[in-house]
Amino acid sequence: VQLQASGGGLVQAGDSLRLSCTTSKRTSSNNGIGWFRQAPGKEREFVASISWRGGNAIYQDNVQDRFTISRDNNRNTVYLQMNSLKPEDTAVYYCAVSRSSYAGRGRADYQYWGQGTQVTVSS
Numbered sequence: 001v002q003l004q005a006s007g008g009g010l011v012q013a014g015d016s017l018r019l020s021c022t023t024s025k026r027t028s029s030n031n032g033i034g035w036f037r038q039a040p041g042k043e044r045e046f047v048a049s050i051s052w053r054g055g056n057a058i059y060q061d062n063v064q065d066r067f068t069i070s071r072d073n074n075r076n077t078v079y080l081q082m083n084s085l086k087p088e089d090t091a092v093y094y095c096a097v098s099r100s101s102y103a104g105r106g107r108a109d110y111q112y113w114g115q116g117t118q119v120t121v122s123s
Helices: none
Strands: 003-006 009-012 017-023 033-038 045-050 057-059 067-072 077-082 091-098 110-113 117-122
Touching: 003 091, 017 033, 017 091, 017 117, 033 077, 045 067, 045 077, 057 067, 077 091
Parallel strands: 009 117
Antiparallel strands: 003 017, 017 077, 033 045, 033 091, 045 057, 067 077, 091 110, 091 117
């Protein structure tokens, strides 16, 4: 299983970042992909997900108007474009491969997890 998240960093409030999640073809073939995040002292929470063909994307309410998830299956990569970042977006961001072509909100819907990439937003 190969799953690598990248693109995190330290930015100021209002800035943008684009996270990438690259998988091996065997890992993500015909599967949905999700992004989760975990802030210090908090549980890992759902951020966004996208189905295998990209036709179904869902978001956490707090990021709905600021984040956009997309995928390029030719590159086995899923992106999370994050705009208008806020300090409360600070967390380690993880991508995960779902158990089916659909990608839901629950952690139990996912079978493989990447290492995570740190996003820090200063005020």
